[in-house]
Amino acid sequence: MNIRFYNAKILQTAENHTFHIVEGELWVKGDSIVYVGENSATAETAAENAGSGKEAPAWDREIDAAGNLLMPGFKNAHTHTAMTFLRSYADDLPLQDWLNQQVFPREGQLTEDDVYWLNILGIMEYLTSGITSNFDMYFFPPVNAKASADTGFRTVQTSGLNNYGGTVELMEENYHIVNELSDLTSFIVGFHAEYTTSKELMEGVAKLAQKLKSPVWVHNSETKLEVAECKERWGITPTQLTDSLGMYEYGGGGYHCVWFEDSDFEIFQKRNLTAVTNPASNLKLASGICPVKRFVDNGISMAIGTDGPASNNCLDMFREMFLTSTLAKVREMDAECISADEILYMATAGGAHAMLLDDCDSLAEGKKADIIMIDLQQPNMQPENNIVKNLVYSGSKQNVKMTMVNGKILYEDNQFNIGFDKKEIYRHANEIIGRMK
């Protein structure tokens, strides 16, 4: 499909984690952006820029953006998508009770088929929030990847390997299956957490990462208890331990990163790791508030994730952006401590870098067409004093007019175009949790 957007405001990623807006056109050819420029382009410059010689490209669609905003899709840099079945089922419990009493016994009953449908429910919600790719950790990575490929969504899978499920060999197999399945699917080495994984398994993960030249990702220092127990076991923090095992030769990072010590910040700096913050989940499970300002001040890369729908309970990057910003402000008791641009960068380019999706990080020629359109003609986006601040501080799912992944429009004006009827997906989700009640 060749799609031309015109009369658009286009968010451009600038230096030092800032943004600016250009008014004009954006052209998509196949899965890529082939032109970003002014409205005044003639058919000839259009044709030249689109690389189709003297002929103007044949447009399958020309979309009048009517002054609305085109921007890179959000990257949900940490989630467990298929946990949609547990949304609003088990809530209001601390992390360990929630996991042991509510989550694990029901997850044990999930089939691969269940996980397929539950993934699609999550993907639908991502699309409503302008999320164009997820960094997902859950059972059956090839199934998760297939659900993404089938609906046209982009996913980066990692392993949730721990003492109770999975092996290093299976992870290696999944690595190849998922990376080869589709242009939309990829796999990066990971495991669940220090507190669920033996040292022998962790050593196996480190070796695999070195063999595959892969970064490594893991839940890291989510709760105070997790860090205290790790120090009791090993005398060092989860970051120190995983680093000492040789995990991070090819980078990677941690999910949550709430209870960090000086040594942990140093390791993240030295190894060029990324901290993914999950503010809504950290609040809801009463885990704590991530030291975002210190990560930023230390030049450590950051990205933002929703965590799974059982602990959040929604998959909404607007809420996560607002929380990432304002929790930093209240944690430091300093309303100036972080800018809206920095937050928007984390939610777009920051996530893309963490997920090795650098070709999806911005709207520029040659980048993949992972694009969303934001309706600026809603009252929460008016007046247009500062569009970036409007996005971070007052944006909402309601503003997402369109979500395009890899050049294909998957969601537009509240309608899904993913090859499945939404009622069928809801029926599956209700049936799956219904079986377990």
Place this chain on the structure above:
Amino acid sequence: MNIRFYNAKILQTAENHTFHIVEGELWVKGDSIVYVGENSATAETAAENAGSGKEAPAWDREIDAAGNLLMPGFKNAHTHTAMTFLRSYADDLPLQDWLNQQVFPREGQLTEDDVYWLNILGIMEYLTSGITSNFDMYFFPPVNAKASADTGFRTVQTSGLNNYGGTVELMEENYHIVNELSDLTSFIVGFHAEYTTSKELMEGVAKLAQKLKSPVWVHNSETKLEVAECKERWGITPTQLTDSLGMYEYGGGGYHCVWFEDSDFEIFQKRNLTAVTNPASNLKLASGICPVKRFVDNGISMAIGTDGPASNNCLDMFREMFLTSTLAKVREMDAECISADEILYMATAGGAHAMLLDDCDSLAEGKKADIIMIDLQQPNMQPENNIVKNLVYSGSKQNVKMTMVNGKILYEDNQFNIGFDKKEIYRHANEIIGRMK
């Protein structure tokens, strides 16, 4: 207008701040709810219940809710609506700098006409979030009230009297003007804050409240500095001071209530006052986190407000509900410390009680028809494990299908029915702030 909703899930307010759902019909006649019951009602029972003898009422509209949820509209229990012009204009500053350097100089330039248009922009945003009434403090209460009455929105105005503007006499005049303007508009005595108001003025407010038998409302203990400076000036807290001046003979309460001391909780209990929490604004201005659990444990009534769009920056009760809940959890480091039902009660009935709108607090026969319809056929509302938790933890503006105030549908499927074109309102808002740049 007589409007019949059928095939609806209907949220019913039960005892002890809980809710339950009934499936059936809800009938609106004029400005009121005349029937809530099962779908199976015949034309005869319909007629009897609607009080029109043997004839079935003539329906102006029959709306198939298609299994979606009808619930009481949200009450935004503290805001400064017309501050829409400053949204995303001045951000990332601490409260005092933000007020003195950015807000006050621009507010000084506002005309009554400006405030009228800026109110309507805020009202539009309320409708998109399912908010059916606001408790508003801003310049020109009669103008704010007129903007509400003209659009069909319900408002409770209070005074922002302080040393720099207003008099007790003017407040008394506004009290009568606004209370008499429309069924949709009312006025309760209030003033800006201890730190902006002389003792003489506060004494005048107390006398007026006693004369009018009105509750009194005020910004109370929003920042740590505010409380410290009050104690320096008077040796007591803002709550102790206002109480000692005889403010609360007819009740009332405080906005924000972040930095409360033991004596303040005792006064709120003794005087039966309500604490309105404004979590997004308190985070964004780095003011602190309200001790919600202690208010609830002490049996003190609570309500929720967005505060103004310059400090939040959006007017979204879903975000406020999530924050009220989860900030309590992380403040206490206890994920069990407050239930979703309690939060939803604050956002609906709690606000109604604070605003003296007890006839708008729930969906029951004889209550005013301030009703919203929530689209449950969106992925963030599936599966339907628990509708109240879905609302509080994963609800979004995107789920608001319809907002009805006083029996009139003002917003439906993203279209406004308020007597103004939205582009005209946006043009006014951009022009007003444009003049001040």
